[in-house]
Amino acid sequence: QLVETGGGPAPTGGSLNLPCVTFGRTVSFGVMGWFCQAPGKAREFVAAAVQTDSNEYETFYADPVKGRFTVSGGPNKNSVYLQMNSLRPMDTAAYFCAASDRIDRIKIAPNYGCWGQGAEVFISS
Numbered sequence: 001q002l003v004e005t006g007g008g009p010a011p012t013g014g015s016l017n018l019p020c021v022t023f024g025r026t027v028s029f030g031v032m033g034w035f036c037q038a039p040g041k042a043r044e045f046v047a048a049a050v051q052t053d054s055n056e057y058e059t060f061y062a063d064p065v066k067g068r069f070t071v072s073g074g075p076n077k078n079s080v081y082l083q084m085n086s087l088r089p090m091d092t093a094a095y096f097c098a099a100s101d102r103i104d105r106i107k108i109a110p111n112y113g114c115w116g117q118g119a120e121v122f123i124s125s
Contacts, residue, residue, distance in 0.1 A: 004097045007119030015085045018119055020097030022078035029099040029114075031106050032080035034071060036093035037118075043096065045107040047071035049080055060106060064090070087123045094118040 006018040020032065033048030049057040049071045057073040070083040080097060096119075098112035105111045 002097045002099060002114055002116035004095070004116040004119040007095065007121050009122045009124060010087050011124055012088060014087050014123070015083070016087065016121060018082040018084070018095055018097070018121075019074075020080045020082075020116055021074070022099065022114075025078060028077040030101045030103040031112075032073065032078075032097065032099045033106060033112065034080070034082045035096045035098055035109055036091075036121075037096065038093040041093075043109050045109070046095070047082060048106045049073045050103050050106060051077065062107075084121070087121075089123045089125045092121060092123050094120050 001023045002020055004018055004020045010016050028051055031048050031050045034046040035043045036046050037043040045062050046065055047069055048060045052058055059071050068086045072081050097116035099114040100112045102111055
């Protein structure tokens with residue numbers, strides 16, 4: 001089970017941090033990522049952290065968030081954080097934490113078998 005916290009309203013140019021923690025599993029996932037879904041739109045890839053053989057993380061980002069968002073893995077290897085800076089009204093959406101043992105096609109939502117309940121983010125102009 002994945003549980004996100006954080007989210008909420010923020011002004012344009014502001015920051016938010018979204019933590020996501022895993023419950024009920026001790027084995028590390030191969031990848032933990034974030035997707036967003038705005039009303040009436042499909043779920044879109046935001047960022048992902050892939051655990052490497054050296055127990056570090058390789059990170060990937062969607063073009064609209066590069067340079068503004070940072071994804072990082074937590075110390076227990078089954079948590080992930082999304083630091084969102086320089087927020088824009090276009091970032092308004094529900095943000096979902098996701099996890100998978102597969103590390104191919106990490107930008108595709110069906111690759112992920114575990115999902116959080118979502119955290120609402122609203123950016124005012």
